[in-house]
Amino acid sequence: MEPNPLDDRFSRQVRFAPFGTKGQERSAAATVAVVGLGGLGSWIADHLTRAGIGTLRLIDRDLVEESNLARQGLYVEEDARLGRPKAEAAAMRLAAIGGPTRLEPLVAELTRRSIDRLLGGCDLVLDGLDHFAGRFLINDWCRRERCAWVYGGAVGGVGTVLRIDAEEGPCLRCLFPAAATAAGVETCDTVGVLTPLPALIAALQCSEALRWLAGDRRAGRLWHLEPWEGRALALKPGERSGDCPVCARKSWPALDATEDDVDAKLCGRDTVQIAARDGTAELDLDSIATRWHGLGTVERSRYLVRLRRDGLTLSLFRDGRALLQGTDSTTIARATYERLVGR
Numbered sequence: 001m002e003p004n005p006l007d008d009r010f011s012r013q014v015r016f017a018p019f020g021t022k023g024q025e026r027s028a029a030a031t032v033a034v035v036g037l038g039g040l041g042s043w044i045a046d047h048l049t050r051a052g053i054g055t056l057r058l059i060d061r062d063l064v065e066e067s068n069l070a071r072q073g074l075y076v077e078e079d080a081r082l083g084r085p086k087a088e089a090a091a092m093r094l095a096a097i098g099g100p101t102r103l104e105p106l107v108a109e110l111t112r113r114s115i116d117r118l119l120g121g122c123d124l125v126l127d128g129l130d131h132f133a134g135r136f137l138i139n140d141w142c143r144r145e146r147c148a149w150v151y152g153g154a155v156g157g158v159g160t161v162l163r164i165d166a167e168e169g170p171c172l173r174c175l176f177p178a179a180a181t182a183a184g185v186e187t188c189d190t191v192g193v194l195t196p197l198p199a200l201i202a203a204l205q206c207s208e209a210l211r212w213l214a215g216d217r218r219a220g221r222l223w224h225l226e227p228w229e230g231r232a233l234a235l236k237p238g239e240r241s242g243d244c245p246v247c248a249r250k251s252w253p254a255l256d257a258t259e260d261d262v263d264a265k266l267c268g269r270d271t272v273q274i275a276a277r278d279g280t281a282e283l284d285l286d287s288i289a290t291r292w293h294g295l296g297t298v299e300r301s302r303y304l305v306r307l308r309r310d311g312l313t314l315s316l317f318r319d320g321r322a323l324l325q326g327t328d329s330t331t332i333a334r335a336t337y338e339r340l341v342g343r
């Protein structure tokens with residue numbers, strides 16, 4: 001029999017008996033989504049590519065910035081200088097790792113309108129986000145679609161991980177009901193973080209993911225790690241809440257929200273995001289690049305068209321979403337967008 005060239009690549013992982021050949025084969029057949037490719041998601045994507053996941057969907061809305069480089073895996077200075085979308089830069093680095101994993105970079109924001117398209121068909125979802133609004137979207141969607149997911153958080157010196165099963169056990173709303181109402185103003189910035197903490201938490205999320213993919217259905221632990229303080233807890237996640245709208249009443253608050261998505265919001269320091277348009281018609285970025293000729297410095301890449309002028313940088317994506325760097329005013333951002341793109 002011909003030796004399988006992948007045998008050597010994954011031999012150490014396969015030799016770990018609880019994972020074994022079965023775990024490798026199931027992982028190779030799985031489609032896994034990583035939502036958010038920042039401090040957590042970049043390391044998650046690295047681990048899962050090296051582990052030989054079949055298809056990895058890489059979902060992120062942002063561009064690489066210099067302040068990312070201290071703790072986010074995969075990215076290099078060139079990505080920040082060129083303002084590459086994280087999904088694009090991550091896919092480039094992961095492709096260089098090689099191996100059998102099929103990479104699907106998606107430069108997009110997870111919203112209740114886009115979530116079916118972005119997560120549909122996945123076997124498992126990994127949370128690389130830094131805000132609870134997005135996590136509750138994942139939570140509600142995954143329970144509705146009976147899909148398991150792995151929550152991860154890393155803020156300051158505290159990291160938390162929990163695998164939330166497709167149907168069994170508590171969901172994120174059961175455990176953190178207050179987070180749903182205390183979301184406040186959402187930004188992409190965190191209050192600071194210990195540099196190695198996201199990599200530690202991402203590794204733990206991947207450990208839970210691989211255990212689930214290998215078919216081990218024992219309940220996940222609620223991990224609470226504070227490496228700086230020398231504290232580590234692995235708690236039983238507890239019971240479902242009788243007050244949880246998702247588990248007790250089969251309603252999906254994050255998916256059914258009736259208020260309109262915010263049209264323009266602060267997204268990191270000095271960056272405002274203008275939301276994607278409704279409807280399906282994609283923008284013709286080539287003709288916009290032509291129209292912008294002479295207004296400033298125009299760049300065109302596979303995923304976006306970009307205009308730099310008067311200290312502002314407008315990056316426009318096919319779905320109409322845009323990031324305006326150089327201002328923290330949603331009013332200026334909306335006016336600039338309307339003038340240059342229309343509405």
Ligand SMILES: [Zn+2]
Nearest residue numbers: 171174244247
């Ligand atoms: Zn619940």
